[in-house]
Amino acid sequence: MDLNGLPTELEQFVQRKIEEGDYQSPEEAVSAALRLLRKHEDESHGQQPANGHQDPQTRSADDVLQAISNALSTGKPDLARKLALDGANQYPGHDELQKYARVLAPPKVTQAGQLQTPSIRASRKWLRAYGQDYIGQWVAVRDGQLLYASTSFEELSAHIDEAENTFITQVH
Structure with missing residues (x-):
């Protein structure tokens, strides 16, 4: 056009x-x-x-999923989060949108000291030690152990059943 x-x-x-x-x-x-x-x-x-x-x-649920994928692939995680949360609200029975909403949801902090749990400390230590091997990839780390790594957030999220206590980030 x-x-x-x-x-x-x-x-x-x-x-x-x-x-x-x-x-x-x-x-x-x-x-x-x-x-x-x-x-x-x-x-x-x-x-x-x-x-x-x-x-x-x-948008249809498939349109929302495509928009989330586009936002993630173009380095716009805030937009992906908004789309996922809006899509999950619009389609409460759609398992994949519900999963994206959970995985992309902002961290929930109820106490300031909670950020320094042993699990988080171990995962951050792992990222400092091994992160350079995963530059450009999405990683999921729990309790200092790599759960999965992928160049695609979609593939990563397909292999992560529970996001709670899981450190998920794209390594830069």
């Missing part, structure tokens, strides 16, 4: 959204904008959304 016909400000906005990983192409960004415009028009005229019963912006 040629964006040259758009005002400079809009063209820059679309390009930024693609670079941030929100959209994969100019077509996808413009399509999303048109869906929003149509929804706004329908709502302002008191009409149902175009499909009659579902918000046209709602």
